Amino acid sequence: METTAASNPIHPLMAAAAVSLTLVSLVGAAAIAGLLPNSHGAAVSSSTVDRTSSGSAPLAQQSAPAPVVREIVRYKTVVHHEYPRRHETAYDKDRAQLAQADQPRDYRQAPAYQQPAPVAQNSPLGIGIGALVGGLIGSHVGGGNGRTLAAIAGAVGGGYAGNEIAKRNQFAGQQ
Template sequence: MENTTRTRIHPMMAVAAASVALVSLVGAASIAGLLPNSSAKNAPAETPAVAAAPVTAPVAAPVAAPAPEPRRVVEHKTVVHHVNAPQPEQQVAQASAPAPAPAPAPQNSAVGIGIGAVVGGLLGNQVGSGNGRKLATVAGAIGGGYVGNEIAKRNQQQQPQQ
């Protein structure tokens, strides 16, 4: 008799593999510049004014607590900058100057899609077994193709136009 047992991947291992893949993709997207940067700034720290002089004289009478400060109303102001319309002679000077040609929109890159799909497929093939491996390979190829195309578009925008 032949003893054939199928070994299945433990669900926690599948979750761990998926989380590693997700973190890797987020890291790659961050390195590639696909994620937005935070422009938040810390608020300046307020330092309370506390007198450091020790009290040496005994207090004879109780001291009344100071009256609390009234609440301040915060006012929000909107600043509007007005731009004056150009004068007729400025319009004539602008009309005679040739307008710069708009930059062409970045095109999809077959090379970027192909390389990204191959790399994504190879990475996806490392996950799971059986139908799960096939699904991970397809998902990796699709995701890799998208990321490769976006990277190629960004590189196309950064190159100077001739």
């Protein structure tokens, strides 16, 4: 009796997913351990590695590395510039009033601004109904693969036409 072993090769996408998952896991572990530059993990010093690898001191007696204390600047120098101000006098007020009185007044009515024309929105209902009708009409044209292509083209064209008709109907309802 002959038995043939069915070869079950791994799909290329599954292989790529496995490789990328492994790579991301390794990079994450390196970032946590502080082996990557600019990572927020605690960097391991060589003295800590020597103490832990020798195994001569029990774990309870090993001292943790001293935390790094960073100095925070709390005060900034702020300079306020003060300029002498000119005080307004009664003479200046009289001059301003005279200047306003000399100017001719304009009593024309302000121009009325029109509201911008509303923009028609795309209509999902119009697209759907147009695509359905276009696809049905296109499926009656040709035969074989040509019929499939005609149905797809009819659906695309019908969706566009249905959307345009729905946009026109939006404008008609607003006027």
